[in-house]
Amino acid sequence: MHTIAMISRKGGTGKSTLAIGLAVAAMEAGHSICLLEADPLGTVSNWRRRRTLAGPMVETAHDGYVLFHRVQALAHCGITLTIVDTAGGWSDACRGAMAAADFCLIPARPSPVDIEATAPTLAAVRESGKPFAFVLNQIQARSGRLNGGAGSLGERAIALEIADVLALPAIVQRNDQQDALSRGLGVTEYAPRGKSANEIRALWQWVWARLSCVSQPDAEAPARTYATLPAAVPPAGAQLRLCATGAATGHAGSIAPAG
């Protein structure tokens, strides 16, 4: 079983939206999914209540230790992928999610200010030693920043030295994403031929390719220890020390927190 943690200390970046979208896309690709909700706001649980279609399994765990051990147990229940949706801020549950994860996905809106605001999240993920990637979400479809040229998204990513740890594609801001969730659907179910559905499917394929590079945890192996995770909360004022190292596999290490 693989486990993805959606992590971002900043709220409203799209953790829940992308967790649900990816979960449904992965389910459509044949995976047996558990969406594990660690956010007391209950976005995923509320979505599941509105949903009339079968799957994915949704569970909640707000305690890091419980969450960590639940993920270990899910590996023995026929689940092939668990996606943990965490809350903004920093919590014990975030720590548990990172401990359990094979891969951390950090959604961020595409402005330099928003990307810089990921510094504390990045510091924690990096300390955990887990592979990670940013996914740019809620980008403007016709801003011109997707294409080359001055001010393009690619140029900004290069300027911020995160181009090597960017999941692809970036996800455009569209009503389909919101309308799908309000109907208890994944965007690939709501408008299967739509642009948002295509983006989420492609993002799932990108994530799956990275997960496949991460060694498959052995369900019979002794449980990884929750205690190995960083206990300290990175300071809110942590800044990025940008040091591109060409981490093409998305492994932690290409961006480091300063100090």
Ligand SMILES: Nc1ncnc2c1ncn2[C@@H]1O[C@H](COP(=O)(O)OP(=O)(O)O)[C@@H](O)[C@H]1O
């Ligand atoms: N790609 C997108 N297009 C349109 N709306 C989006 C998109 N991603 C997120 N949103 C909206 O942004 C808001 C915050 O998203 P959410 O997934 O709840 O963020 P988080 O879980 O990080 O707090 C929600 O209203 C959601 O519908």
Ligand SMILES: [Mg+2]
């Ligand atoms: Mg959320």
